[in-house]
Amino acid sequence: MLKVILQLLIALTALKSTISFAQQSNTLTIEEKIEFSKNTQFPFDRYFCANNNDNCTLGGMKKNQIALTFDDGPNSNTLQILKILKQYRIKATFFVTLGKRNYTREKQDLLNQIYSLGHKVANHGANHGALAGSVSESSLIQYLSETDNIISNYVERNDIFLYRNPGGYWNSNRANILNSNNNLRRYVGPIFWNVGGFIVGSSTHLTDAADWQCQSRKLSAQDCMTGYYNKIIRNYKNNQGSLVLMHDVHKITASLLSSLLENLSQDSINWEFILVQDIPAVQFYNTEL
Numbered sequence: 001m002l003k004v005i006l007q008l009l010i011a012l013t014a015l016k017s018t019i020s021f022a023q024q025s026n027t028l029t030i031e032e033k034i035e036f037s038k039n040t041q042f043p044f045d046r047y048f049c050a051n052n053n054d055n056c057t058l059g060g061m062k063k064n065q066i067a068l069t070f071d072d073g074p075n076s077n078t079l080q081i082l083k084i085l086k087q088y089r090i091k092a093t094f095f096v097t098l099g100k101r102n103y104t105r106e107k108q109d110l111l112n113q114i115y116s117l118g119h120k121v122a123n124h125g126a127n128h129g130a131l132a133g134s135v136s137e138s139s140l141i142q143y144l145s146e147t148d149n150i151i152s153n154y155v156e157r158n159d160i161f162l163y164r165n166p167g168g169y170w171n172s173n174r175a176n177i178l179n180s181n182n183n184l185r186r187y188v189g190p191i192f193w194n195v196g197g198f199i200v201g202s203s204t205h206l207t208d209a210a211d212w213q214c215q216s217r218k219l220s221a222q223d224c225m226t227g228y229y230n231k232i233i234r235n236y237k238n239n240q241g242s243l244v245l246m247h248d249v250h251k252i253t254a255s256l257l258s259s260l261l262e263n264l265s266q267d268s269i270n271w272e273f274i275l276v277q278d279i280p281a282v283q284f285y286n287t288e289l
């Protein structure tokens with residue numbers, strides 16, 4: 001009998017992939033909570049991770065944790081991304097660019113698919129170009145509200161409303177405007193990233209990469225992937241988790257994602273995929289409302 005149980009245990013261990021999706025989150029230490037509450041304007045203006053900043057802290061994320069995010073969509077390329085994520089049983093966060101002008105039936109179908117597969121839908125504003133530069137107070141509120149109207153049906157009761165500003169553009173004035181808005185102040189943001197901002201390094205040895213830039217420079221998905229992969233490994237060695245930026249709208253991204261996940265699954269590191277809303281700092285900020 002004992003032998004049977006042992007064999008069963010061995011079989012189960014062998015089945016366990018090195019990639020897993022974690023729904024359990026970590027907790028913050030008191031010191032981290034104090035650190036995160038310093039110099040922040042709640043709920044917006046939380047620079048817990050700035051672009052390409054190796055010293056950024058991802059608010060309690062463990063070094064083997066990865067949160068995947070996809071911006072600017074959805075479009076027809078999103079379907080391929082969803083297929084790959086399903087294959088690896090990973091849930092991600094989609095920062096969508098949707099508003100009155102582009103919310104077609106096709107976009108609605110794509111949004112339904114993202115949601116029904118268990119991914120999280122987040123706000124990237126209705127006008128990407130305008131939000132990536134300086135906008136008036138009324139436009140800022142209008143563009144976020146347009147997307148909010150669309151996605152609020154897809155954000156569940158226990159989910160956290162998340163905002164990422166196009167291009168990572170941010171300033172304290174923007175935080176003040178959003179914090180003064182009764183509806184939008186329920187968002188946590190801006191959500192930055194520490195993998196996928198720009199191509200860094202030489203083409204033979206990329207130390208970071210960005211899907212949109214790889215596409216415009218005609219780099220192969222495989223070469224582009226090494227940039228993402230090397231940055232994730234560097235974060236790990238620096239004792240940091242990885243908040244990965246990709247764009248589901250680009251053609252290159254599906255093959256890039258596929259080879260990245262393939263590479264990670266062959267590592268000896270037990271990678272764990274979590275949602276942005278499960279990052280302890282995001283949860284902490286949410287409770288400060």
Ligand SMILES: [Zn+2]
Binds near residue numbers: 071128166
């Ligand atoms: Zn964007």
